[in-house]
Amino acid sequence: MATPEFSNSSLPTLTSAASVLPLPDKYRGAVVEDLQLPPAFSLPRTELISHAIKLAYDRDFSHIPVLGKRRNLLGYVEVAALKKKWEAGEVNPTEKIATCMTKFNRSPRTNPYTIITPDTPLADLESFLKDHIFALITDYQxxxxxxxxxxxxxxxxVSRRGI
Incomplete structure (x- = not known):
């Protein structure tokens, strides 16, 4: 049997094949669920500042979602900023966190929101976090x-995966 002959021009080269392939994604297709985040805890707007700070430090959280009477999201508290205000005497530890929370702008026209669920790709989360301090991960509804x-x-x- 005859051996097929190939000319050098008909064989693909490594450089031409490599130039066609996209660069590997640093997240390798991972989604938010793969971050294995600790479960969030939210506080009612009536929670005292002193208790909110204690709970945040016990759980090592930097931002705490604040809920209304019907468990709807009203805003958030940035723990480090709240602690600085407390230490500077700008807030009373017996006040409610509603007095010093950052309220969410609910107007979809002026401030549209991005839905982030456990299935959101990490590349999308990274894009979102370029313009925001944090992201709230919600259920699908x-x-x-x-x-x-x-x-x-x-x-x-990324560091855990050694990428």
Whole structure:
């Protein structure tokens, strides 16, 4: 049997094949669920500042979602900023966190929101976090806050995977 002959021009080269392939995604298709975030905890707007700070430090959270009477999201408290205000005497520890929370702008026209669920790709989360301090991870019906993600969570994920 005759051996087929190939000319050098008909064989693909490594450089031409490599130039066609896309660069590998640093998240390798991972989604928010792969971050393995601790479960979020939210506080009612009536919670005292002193108790909110204690709970945040016990759980190592930097941002706490604040809920209304019907468990609807009203806003959030940035723990480090709240602690600084407390230490500077700008807030009373017996006040409610509603007095110092950052309220969400609910107007979809002026401030549209992005839905982030456990199935959201990490590349999309990274894009979102370029313009925001944190992201609230919700269930698919947006009724419950499941977690809070920050850019540090993404950095930790990449370092754990050795990418």
């Amino acid at each position: 947006r009724k419950f806050v499941l977690g809070v993600a920050t850019s540090q969570d993404l950095e930790s994920f």
